[in-house]
Every structure is written in C-alpha cells, then in structure tokens.
Amino acid sequence: MKFFGTLVFAGLVMNMSAQGQQADFKPYEQTVPGSSLKFKMVPIPAGKFRLGSSDKEKNRQPDESPAREHEISTFWMAEFETSRDAFDVFFKDDAFSQNNTADAITRPSPQYIDFSKGMGKEGGFPVNSLSQYSALMYCRWLYEKTGVFYRLPSEAEWEYACRAGSSSAYFFGDQPDKLGDYAWFDGNSGNKFHKSGEKKPNPWGLYDMLGNVSEWTLDAYTDNAYEGYAEGSKDPLAAYSASRYPKVVRGGGYDDQPVKLRSAARVKSDPTWNRRDPQIPKSRWWLTEASSVGFRVVRPFPQPSAETIQAFFQQYLGK
Numbered sequence: 001m002k003f004f005g006t007l008v009f010a011g012l013v014m015n016m017s018a019q020g021q022q023a024d025f026k027p028y029e030q031t032v033p034g035s036s037l038k039f040k041m042v043p044i045p046a047g048k049f050r051l052g053s054s055d056k057e058k059n060r061q062p063d064e065s066p067a068r069e070h071e072i073s074t075f076w077m078a079e080f081e082t083s084r085d086a087f088d089v090f091f092k093d094d095a096f097s098q099n100n101t102a103d104a105i106t107r108p109s110p111q112y113i114d115f116s117k118g119m120g121k122e123g124g125f126p127v128n129s130l131s132q133y134s135a136l137m138y139c140r141w142l143y144e145k146t147g148v149f150y151r152l153p154s155e156a157e158w159e160y161a162c163r164a165g166s167s168s169a170y171f172f173g174d175q176p177d178k179l180g181d182y183a184w185f186d187g188n189s190g191n192k193f194h195k196s197g198e199k200k201p202n203p204w205g206l207y208d209m210l211g212n213v214s215e216w217t218l219d220a221y222t223d224n225a226y227e228g229y230a231e232g233s234k235d236p237l238a239a240y241s242a243s244r245y246p247k248v249v250r251g252g253g254y255d256d257q258p259v260k261l262r263s264a265a266r267v268k269s270d271p272t273w274n275r276r277d278p279q280i281p282k283s284r285w286w287l288t289e290a291s292s293v294g295f296r297v298v299r300p301f302p303q304p305s306a307e308t309i310q311a312f313f314q315q316y317l318g319k
Helices: 006-013 019-024 084-091 094-098 132-146 155-163 176-182 306-317
Strands: 028-031 038-044 047-051 068-072 075-078 214-220 247-250 298-300
Touching: 038 155, 047 155, 068 155, 075 155, 084 132, 132 306, 155 214, 155 247
Parallel strands: none
Antiparallel strands: 028 038, 038 075, 047 068, 075 298, 214 247
C-alpha cells in the first residue's frame, strides 16, 4: 500500500489561483464522443469539511475514524452516475481499440451474461457490475476522445461532495426516515436499480449519491487509512495499491440497508464479487456479484498537465 506520488496527486487537484479565470468554473454539459448523449458536470466549490464519522454517530464503523478536518480544492462532479448508454459508446468503439493496439485490450471484453439482470439498460439507467479498472478505462477513453481529463474521485472528494456542507449521518440529517426521498435502497427499490435522477438531489445538485448503485473511488482500502491524514491537510492523498483488491466503493446500492448509505460509510471490494465468472483468468472488466456497483466521474479544476495525466493513467492502468 502506498499513496499517490506528490507530483502526480498535486497536479491532479491543483486549484486555480488567477481570479480572472474563475469564470470558467461553472456547470457545463459534456457530449459523449461519437453520440448525441450528454452528461452534466456540477462545479463543487473549494472548502473545509470533516472526513469520517463522529464518535457519537449511530452505526459508525472503526474504519471511519479518526474524523479530522481537511481542505478540498475545487472540482467538477457528474450530476448522475455514469449511464449504461454512455458506457456502451465506449464499449462499442472499434476505432479506439484499433488505434491503441499497443495497449492490448483497451475496451471491455464482451459480456458473458446480462449484467443488468433485466433491471434496465437504455434510457438513463446506470452502468453496473464493472470493476474499478473498467471505470478508469472509460475515463481514459473520454480523455483521449475529448482532451478533457476525467477520473474517479478520491474518497475525500466523494465524501465532501456527498455531504454538501452537512456533518450529519446523511446529508439530510441523522435519521434515515427521509432516505426514501433521496435514494433507492433495500427498503424501496424492489431489488433493482432505477433510472438516474428520479429521487431528489443533495444540496449541491448531485443525484443518487446515496443508493441506486454504489460508486468506485480511486482509493485502495485499508481499515486505518484516516490515521495517515494530518488534521488540516489539503486534498488528502488517495491511497494506491497495484493489487486489484480491496478498493473502496461509496454511497451504497439499491440492495443495501440504510446504514451503508451514510455519508461516511466505506465498503471494500472483495474477490467474491467475481466468484461466478466462468472465464480463466477471470475478467478484469466485469463483476458477476456486484450488480449494485457503478461509478461517476470528476474533473479537477484546472486541468493538469499532459505529463501529469499520463503519469496518472500509467500508474493506475499501466498505459
């Protein structure tokens, strides 16, 4: 286990100092290359927050401590979880694969079962059952197609955006009685995910941060990760490991109980998420037992240098 190199992470989250260019930090829509699809990016303001849960929070877990205040730089986050429609454009991009033969496999292998399990594909449903590697390859595809750097959020960025200025167990309060207004979970989902945006957003305009499908972060999982984050630090480093497991997912899914939808709740990926994969070796793209796992993208502000972006993808993807 190690953390991002200082140069790489600092470049990925560096903030804009020139006030004259702050006008560029506003909502925008990104067209998915090769399609008429678009997704909205929401500006997340810089600020301070307490990462982790209070020792007074009900159902808190040991891996959510120690809770310390940190500063987060500005970035954009996708309004919705990445859709199956958008991911399928990447999945079907023959030209991208052919132009990157030196990188071997550059897009997902064919699905050997229907990973949506009849819950929904086209028309705004989130993509599901995919690995962190697959999510990051989609980000790399977006960058090569658009010139705009997208990636997964760090745990700190994800929780900061989810809380949206709150310090309670959920961004709407400490009790889960209003959870059904904001999230699909085991109490109201009918054991399936739903189209994005059918519930209320959090105060910063982000939909389905809790429930529907849980979301990959950049971080490798350790149960004592927060012990390495000093009080008052800026943009806590995303923990990196070359090992596939365990990595951190956040937000809970349609089949989770309310306790796993708390803003501070952390879930670690596990090899059992792919235990029924019939392939040898098992797919690095798809997960047979993770039908409630998806992702959403972020974009740092301003964009890092091309060298820093390349170092990021080289570290995470070997490409």
